[in-house]
Amino acid sequence: MTDVITKSQRLVHPSLHTLEAQDLLAVGAMAARCSRETIYHRFHGFIDLPTYLASLLTTDQTTIVAWSQGCCVGFASLAGGPQGHEVAVLVEDRWQRHGVGSALIEGVVEVARQRHLSLLHADVLHEDAFSLRILGRYGRLEVALDYGCYSVVVHLEENPAPTDHSDGRANGAINGRASGAMAELSSHVWSN
Ligand SMILES: CC(C)(COP(=O)(O)OP(=O)(O)OC[C@H]1O[C@@H](n2cnc3c(N)ncnc32)[C@H](O)[C@@H]1OP(=O)(O)O)[C@@H](O)C(=O)NCCC(=O)NCCS
Secondary structure, three states, X not given: OOOOOOHHHHOOOOEEEEOOHHHHHHHXXXXXXXXHHXXXXXXXXXXXXXXXXXXXXHOOEEEEXXXXXXXXXXXXXXXXXXXXXXXXXXXXXXXXXXXXXXXXXXXXXXXXXHOOOOEEEEEEEHHHOHHHHHHHHHEEEEEEEEOOEEEEEEXXXXXXXXXXXXXXXXXXXXXXXXXXXXXXHHHHHHHO
């Protein structure tokens, strides 16, 4: 018999925190559990992960870490880059397609709004075009396809208009799944 899993049953409710020094081991272990494909899609190549992870706390970027069941399941970063404030997300393979990536992007957008940023930039591989749909929930997109990679600018809406998503999501608004996590995140963000 086919195992029917509805969308809502599959969602997890990660808690989100800004990265702190004591998280680095868990984040590193999570990254080590990721497949080469996931690493490639996040970094568009292969990098020296330990060096990259060590740089997260020493450079001027904000990293939001997602946790579920006491385990690190992904992280997202908001970093200065040549094209503006860059957003990038990584979710561990076995936690993908359970809502963690959406919650992380929502977390990054919330940080950006608190900083009164109006633009975010993301580089998205052509095969990850579905990510444009997620980003498009937060404002108008400017998209250019260059050598198999979308260069995406998100014009963040200050007061996003609610849209009629069948799953109850509002365009750019914090949804039920992430609101608890975001309340927790806000206290970390404001204390930074
Ligand atoms: C891209 C990534 C962050 C998405 O995270 P996730 O937790 O799997 O995403 P979610 O479960 O929140 O899904 C968000 C939406 O994307 C869709 N989606 C996720 N993975 C998908 C895939 N491989 N193919 C098509 N759609 C996909 C989901 O169906 C969902 O759509 P909906 O909200 O309209 O229902 C994750 O797959 C990942 O870390 N991939 C490797 C690194 C990467 O590609 N990073 C992005 C570039 S920086």
